[in-house]
Amino acid sequence: MRFMMIVKATSDSEAGVLPSQEQFDAMQKYNEELVRAGVLLAADGLMSSSNGIRISYPEPGGKPKIMDGPFTEAKELIAGYTLIEVKSREEAIEWALRMPDPHGFGQGEIELRQVFEIEELTNNDDLLAKETALRKQVKEQRQA
Amino acid sequence: MSVSDTHRTIDAIWRIESAKLIAVLTRIVRDIGLAEDLAHDALVIALEQWSQNGIPNNPGAWLMTTAKRRAIDLIRRNKLRDQKYSEVARNTDLYTEDDMDHNLDGEIGDDLLRLIFMTCHPVLPQEGRVALTLRLLCGLTTDEIARSFLAAEATIAQRIVRAKRTLRDRDIPFEVPAGEELSDRLSAVLEVIYLMFNEGYSATSGNQWIRPLICQEALRLGRVLAEIVPYEPEVHGLVALMEIQSSRFRTRVNSRGEPVLLMDQNRAEWDQLLIRRGLKALDRSQKLGRPFGPYSLQAAISACHAKAPTAPETDWIRIAALYEALSRVLPSPIVDLNRAVAVSMAFGPDFGLQIVDMLGNESSLKGYHLLPSVRGDLLVKLGRFDEARKEFEHAASMTRNERERELLLKRAAECNSAH
Numbered sequence: 001m002r003f004m005m006i007v008k009a010t011s012d013s014e015a016g017v018l019p020s021q022e023q024f025d026a027m028q029k030y031n032e033e034l035v036r037a038g039v040l041l042a043a044d045g046l047m048s049s050s051n052g053i054r055i056s057y058p059e060p061g062g063k064p065k066i067m068d069g070p071f072t073e074a075k076e077l078i079a080g081y082t083l084i085e086v087k088s089r090e091e092a093i094e095w096a097l098r099m100p101d102p103h104g105f106g107q108g109e110i111e112l113r114q115v116f117e118i119e120e121l122t123n124n125d126d127l128l129a130k131e132t133a134l135r136k137q138v139k140e141q142r143q144a
Numbered sequence: 145m146s147v148s149d150t151h152r153t154i155d156a157i158w159r160i161e162s163a164k165l166i167a168v169l170t171r172i173v174r175d176i177g178l179a180e181d182l183a184h185d186a187l188v189i190a191l192e193q194w195s196q197n198g199i200p201n202n203p204g205a206w207l208m209t210t211a212k213r214r215a216i217d218l219i220r221r222n223k224l225r226d227q228k229y230s231e232v233a234r235n236t237d238l239y240t241e242d243d244m245d246h247n248l249d250g251e252i253g254d255d256l257l258r259l260i261f262m263t264c265h266p267v268l269p270q271e272g273r274v275a276l277t278l279r280l281l282c283g284l285t286t287d288e289i290a291r292s293f294l295a296a297e298a299t300i301a302q303r304i305v306r307a308k309r310t311l312r313d314r315d316i317p318f319e320v321p322a323g324e325e326l327s328d329r330l331s332a333v334l335e336v337i338y339l340m341f342n343e344g345y346s347a348t349s350g351n352q353w354i355r356p357l358i359c360q361e362a363l364r365l366g367r368v369l370a371e372i373v374p375y376e377p378e379v380h381g382l383v384a385l386m387e388i389q390s391s392r393f394r395t396r397v398n399s400r401g402e403p404v405l406l407m408d409q410n411r412a413e414w415d416q417l418l419i420r421r422g423l424k425a426l427d428r429s430q431k432l433g434r435p436f437g438p439y440s441l442q443a444a445i446s447a448c449h450a451k452a453p454t455a456p457e458t459d460w461i462r463i464a465a466l467y468e469a470l471s472r473v474l475p476s477p478i479v480d481l482n483r484a485v486a487v488s489m490a491f492g493p494d495f496g497l498q499i500v501d502m503l504g505n506e507s508s509l510k511g512y513h514l515l516p517s518v519r520g521d522l523l524v525k526l527g528r529f530d531e532a533r534k535e536f537e538h539a540a541s542m543t544r545n546e547r548e549r550e551l552l553l554k555r556a557a558e559c560n561s562a563h
Contacts, residue, residue: 036253037160038367041417083417085360090156 002041002085002115003092005099009077010107014048014070019103026100034084039095045080075109089114150195158187161204162283165211167255170318172215176262177308180280182218186211253372256281258318260369263307264333267314272307273336274343275300282361292358293343333369334382334439337362341386356393363390370425380429381440387422388446391415403547407455419450438474441466460490477506481518493525513542517552524559533559 019027034040052069071077079102086092092112101108162183169179186207200206263276278284278292286304290297310316321329344359366383373379395409426447429440436444445466452458467483480503488496500519509515520535536556540549 036368036371038364038371041421085364087159087357087360088152088156090152091159094153094156094160 001087001089001092002083002117003089003096004113004115005082005084005092005096006078006111006113007080007082007099007102008075008107008109008111009049009079010103010105012103012105012107013079014050014077016048016050023100023102023104027102030099031082033098034082034095039084039086041083041085043080043082046078048079049077083115147195150199151191153199154187154191154194157190157199157203157207159283161207163256163259163281164204164252165207166280167259168208168252169211169215170259170262171255172212173218174318176259176276176280176311178218179215180308182214183207183211185214254320256368257320257372260333260365261320261329262311262316262318264329264336265311265316266329266332267310267316268307270336270339272303272310273332274340275303276307277336277365278340278358278361279304281365284357284361288357330373330376330378334378337366337369338382338386338439340365341389359386359390359393362386370428374428375432377429377432377434378437378439380425380432381437381443384422384425384429384443385439385446387418387425388443388450391418391422391450397547403551406449407458411452411454414450422450423447436469436473438470441470441473445470458489460486464490477503477509478512478514481509481515484522485518488522488525493522497522497526511542513539513548513552515539516542520555520559524555524562529559529562 018024031040031043034043048070050070052071054067054069054071056065056067058065082099084092084095086095092114096110096112099110102110165183165186166176166179169182170176173179173182189210190203190207194200194203260277260281263280264273268276275289278289279286284292286301287297289295290300293300320326340358341362344356344362363383363386366379366386370379370383391414392406392409394415395411395413396404398404422443426440426443429436429443445463448459448463448466464483464486467479467486471479471483480499484496484499484503486496487499488494497519500515500522503509503515516535517539520532520539523529523532523535533556536552536559540552540556543549543552
């Protein structure tokens with residue numbers, strides 16, 4: 001199963017302050033550990049939201065609204081992500097716990113989210129049956 | 145954290161750490177079975193202590209230190225029976241956390257490599273190699289392995305016990321083979337990994353088409369190996385092949401669980417992340433500047449499909465050429481059969497049929513359902529439906545996969561209605 005470890009933005013990351021050499025080295029070492037364990041799929045750091053664009057749909061069925069960054073609420077923003085492929089939720093948590101504190105001054109936050117997947121990465125019969133039922137339901141709803 | 149939470153967490157830590165523990169312990173005690181027992185002992189101690197005191201900050205180092213202490217205690221308890229053991233004991237310093245970090249890339253990588261050369265040793269039967277590798281390097285339980293192979297747990301347990309005994313009785317050294325032996329032994333390792341992957345990718349019996357746990361394990365082990373021996377192009381070739389094939393998992397069967405042929409798959413649903421990873425691995429193989437070996441060639445063929453935006457845009461001429469190259473480094477009637485398909489796509493079904501007909505007397509293909517299946521396919525393209533139907537029916541009687549049989553019988557029926 002796949003999990004995304006989302007590193008939340010901080011006032012520093014939003015201000016474009018680069019991580020210290022020490023933090024950078026720790027993160028690099030961690031990424032190498034993920035690679036050597038064969039679990040890393042992808043990892044990227046994002047530029048601050050001042051470089052971002054937000055597209056929203058305030059009116060149902062209406063035209064999109066386009067807004068340029070920066071966006072204010074740093075806690076709601078993300079600064080980077082790491083996508084891993086693991087065998088269990090616990091393994092994902094264990095890897096997330098091993099990630100160094102991404103910012104190091106009290107604002108560091110990592111959010112772990114599971115990626116939606118279909119039957120290809122499981123052999124759990126219950127899960128397969130549920131997935132099949134869900135698909136059928138969605139299909140029927142579409143046809144209705 | 146509740147006791148069961150702690151147990152699940154420890155399971156996860158075990159999965160991350162067990163291969164490294166067993167590898168390092170095997171170096172100390174020189175016996176795979178004993179090393180596994182010692183690693184398990186450390187795990188039992190962890191279960192006791194962590195349930196009470198919480199999980200330590202660096203659980204991997206904790207397990208390693210505990211396991212090494214047990215190993216050294218054991219050696220001492222055996223009263224340093226001979227000089228060899230006492231030397232081992234003297235030379236084995238306990239790891240501190242710093243040492244652990246320091247050793248992650250170098251020494252432990254080397255130990256893992258020695259371990260995999262041992263579990264894939266040619267003295268073991270193929271199924272013993274697979275079971276032992278899944279157990280010791282992938283950290284799967286006997287039960288998980290048994291379920292993946294639709295075998296009884298006792299059967300797998302016995303395979304593992306026998307394999308360990310053979311390694312001990314034959315005194316197989318814990319080492320990376322040197323010189324000319326290296327390339328043969330590395331091939332044996334890659335073969336085991338690819339066998340694991342294929343076993344998961346296409347079930348050869350039973351009615352379950354996809355059994356992906358061991359697929360994922362094979363891919364993960366391949367990725368691990370690529371970091372330990374980055375200078376071996378075929379390791380990257382194998383990783384590339386598995387990444388690209390994995391990118392098609394979700395399109396290989398339809399919602400009714402029936403197989404979907406490559407050319408009919410919905411390419412929009414191919415996993416682009418895995419394709420990119422596969423192409424990158426293939427690039428790493430190529431950059432090493434040696435002629436492509438069998439895995440890199442197969443990956444290059446797979447890459448042709450992955451890169452074609454639509455089925456008709458497939459570069460069949462390149463694929464036919466790659467199969468030609470593959471048939472030279474890996475002469476096999478099955479490769480020729482695939483070459484026949486590629487040639488028919490590139491230059492027309494009659495050219496493909498010529499190759500297939502040359503394979504008709506190949507004894508190793510007797511009982512291989514894809515031969516009549518491919519022949520049937522080419523005959524359909526040539527409008528020879530009666531002959532095609534017979535081939536599909538013949539193929540259906542040969543396959544052990546129920547879903548595949550259904551598909552072949554459906555194709556046979558289509559030949560009747562094509563008139």
